[in-house]
Amino acid sequence: MNRIALGRYLPLGSIVHEMDPRSKIMIMLFLMISIFIPAGVWGYVLIGIYIMICLVLSKLEFSYALRSMRPMVWMMVFLLIINCFAIRTGTLWFSIFGLGIYSDAIYQTLYIVVRLTLMIIITTILTATTKPLDLTLGIEKLLKPFEKIGLPAHIIAMMISIALRFIPTLIEETQRIMNAQASRGVDMENGSFKEKIMAVLSLVVPLFVSSFDRADQLANAMEARGYDPNKPRTRYKVLHMHSIDYVGMVTSALVLAVCIVLAVVL
Amino acid sequence: MTAAIEVSHLSFSYDGQTDIIKDVSFSIPKGSYTTIIGHNGSGKSTIAKLIIGLLAAKSGQIKILGEELTEESVYNLRRHIGIVFQNPDNQFIGATVADDIAFGLENHCVPQEKMQGIIEECAAKVGMTEFLDSEPTHLSGGQKQRVAIAGILAIEPDIIIFDESTSMLDPQGKASINAQIKALNQEKNLTILSITHDMEEVAQSEHVLVLNQGKVELEGTPAEIFAHEKMLKSMYLDVPFALEFSHACADAGIDFDAQLTLDGVVRALCRLK
Amino acid sequence: MSIEINNLEHVYNPGSVFEHAALKGIDLSIPEHEVTAIIGQTGSGKSTLVQHLNGLLIPSAGTLDICGFHIQPLLKIKDVKELRRKVGLVFQFPEYQLFEETIEKDIAFGPKNFGTEEAEANELVKKVLPLVGLDESYLNRSPFELSGGQKRRVAIAGILVLQPEILVLDEPTAGLDPKGAKEMMSLFARLNKEQNITVLLVTHDMEHVMRYCQNVIVLDHGKVKHTSDVKTFFEHPEWMESIGINPPSLIRLKEMLIKAGFEIPTEAITTEALIASLKGQVKSHE
Secondary structure, three states, X not given: OOOOOOOOOOOOOOHHHHXXXXXXXXXXXXXXXXXXXXXXXXXXXXXXXHHHHHHHHOOOOHHHHHHOOHHHHHHHHHHHHHHHXXXXXXXXXXXXXXXXXXXXXXXXXXXXXXXXXXXXXXXXXHHHHXXXXXXXXXXXXXXXXXXXXXXXXXXXXXXXXXXXXXXXXXXXXXXXXXXXXHOOOOOOOOOOHHHHHHHHHHHHHHHHHHHHHHHHHHHHHHHHOOOOOOOOOOOOOOOXXXXXXXXXXXXXXXXXXXXXXXXXXX | OOOOEEEEEEEEOOOOOOOOEEEEEEEEOOOXXXXXEOOOOOOHHHHHHHHOOOOOOOEEXXXXXXXXXXXXXXXXXXXXXXXXXXXXXXXXXXXXXXHHHHHHHHHOOOOHHHHHXXXXXXXXXOOOHHHOOOOHHHOOHHHHHHHHHHHHHOOOOOEEEEEOOOOOOOHHHHHHHHHHHHHHHHHHOOEEEEEOOOHHHHHHOOEEEEEEOOEEEXXXXXXXXXXXXXXXXXXXXXXXXXHHHHHHHHHOOOOOOOOOOHHHHHHHHHHOO | OOEEEEEEEEEEOOOOOOOEEEEEEEEEEXXXXXXXXXXXXXOOOHHHHHHHHOOOOOOOEEEEEEOOEEEOOOOOHHHHHHHHHHEEEEOOOHHHHOOOOOHHHHHHHHHHHOOOOHHHHHHHHHHHOHHHOOOHHHOOOOHHHOOXXXXXXXXXXXXXXXXXXXXXXXXXXXXXXXXXXXXXXXXXXXXXXXXXXXXXXXXXXXXXXXXHOOEEEEEEOOEEEEEEEHHHHHOOHHHHHHOOOOOOHHHHHHHHHHHOOOOOOOOOOOHHHHHHHHHOOOOOOO
């Protein structure tokens, strides 16, 4: 569990941590779009520099951001192999085992790797500097305008925050049920296919039963405390934009604009 | 004077056939401390859910502070009545203690600028001030129940229902919540209705309802109720240790009025010195 | 053969920021065929200790001798699977381990995992049902339509059906009403007496310790603070108070009487003994 870097909040208290989640989400969106614009090498250099500045400001270590890419490494290697087979344009650089490797294959792979790396670093910065609940609140506020066309933003946000709240509880519950079934001789690792199915069932069914129980009790508790999804509510947490938020949004929008210009000019 | 809770001829059934609650009537005066006892399946928790409007009665009437509980009035009445359930985990809604206390305030549209003050005040009342930013996974069961109480105090209710709120706690948690309940009743003059198995808690209340098979079997002060020791035992209910000890003393020839608390026993014995 | 624990240590997540030593050198000898209580506050290491008894956890250091198994660091799960049959471990709220369509299938799940043939497993189920106070009419019912107390008994039957030599129970009465709790505890007392099963009981309830247990182990911060027979234990209420546990009513009364100036001998830890010692000190008649 503790080795997974992607998606974890790190309380480092940087200037980026202090920023409004809405602006951070907007910045992320601008940068993501920029990444997908074919703005050539200079576009990626610009985005790369911008993201590096973000990384430094958020007090995250570069190695930490890279660690969150570990699960992606094999995918990238696989991609390289596929590309080597599939792309046969450009100049022939060299050949291994009789297979010619063309320049375009390398370039294409490199592009994808750079894009993925940039995207993962952006996401890591966002999740490492923003508490899950603030993120939810940010999403809710940003989706607010869409409530007019029937999107229940506050209900979606309530669902996400309750899911987040119960993740640790459910992990604990899963551990307890696994231990209880192991004490009845269940072996999650060894055994025939049929035994494995039974092992999984013996974990999943009780987990469902207890989760439904919990959901029922939670619904009662929420209703008893006056929650009604169709009635207006005030909010305890309020979001405030500061100058850094505006600076962030304007600069990231500029990056996007430059990338569009580069793409058009090229 | 209007009663805090007035239940008359209340019946309820889950399946439309067998009644879980059978023609139950009782009245709970404002500012009183009432406990409801009865073994599992006697209908205790169902009554709590009916009073808070989570279940709808089949027949009969419930009045909260003089106003009849209906589908229309339930939302407003919930400003006056709070409930603490059994499982500490499944009623903790916020990500942190402060967020959870705020939940009721948000629902009742309390202005945001007033919230911080109320949250701090209520956390202080239950001794959770230093935990305001804590997440539920780092709290004990007793602490979570304190937060639940704080969340209810925040909306300044007149009545608090405790639905077996201490049954999943360890003895320390139990004792601390019991003390908290008593203080809320005496210091804040809140009406308390507590459903419990804990006879020590029953002994500290003013008024007891004994429920058996969906009916009110006995009603009275703890002393009056525990006088029916045989009947209680036939309903699989305990009596406080102090009472059993009083009887054992009487059998051994040490005579004093039967006592419900250990303090009472010690005082009675001192008088006989 | 008693259970022998030597210098047992357990460290969770070694080498990470979450490293946590839950057990720090436990030395214990737990007698067989008796009922032993394990008490301590939340976080004292009780749960970690009992999970070593059936090999769910393997020690980080030290050894454990139980039912002919010698458990030491770096053992593999395969090596201890048979131990799980000999030591039945019932977790808190065991009703949340039920998952089969019928009670019969659910109880037979354990023996089948250990390689018992279906027919034989079903025979075992029929034998174990009356032990937990249920009759054969329950066999084909769904476990999910039972009441909370009944579900728990089915879950316990699911462990008893493995015919363990040692039964370890983690807070078996949590959340039950007084009637259910009493029935549950007398079930374990009966199993201990009639079938000679060694019972280890993790509990917060000192009334249960007083009534049903012969020995007490007090854990505190991953170490053994006291071990004694139950009589000595209740003669020292300060042991309970030192780990923040409320003594049972009788012991509290005894302490209060001593404070009020009565002379009560240390060994008076039953209602009868307490009253007998009071007799000369207060007015009484025959």
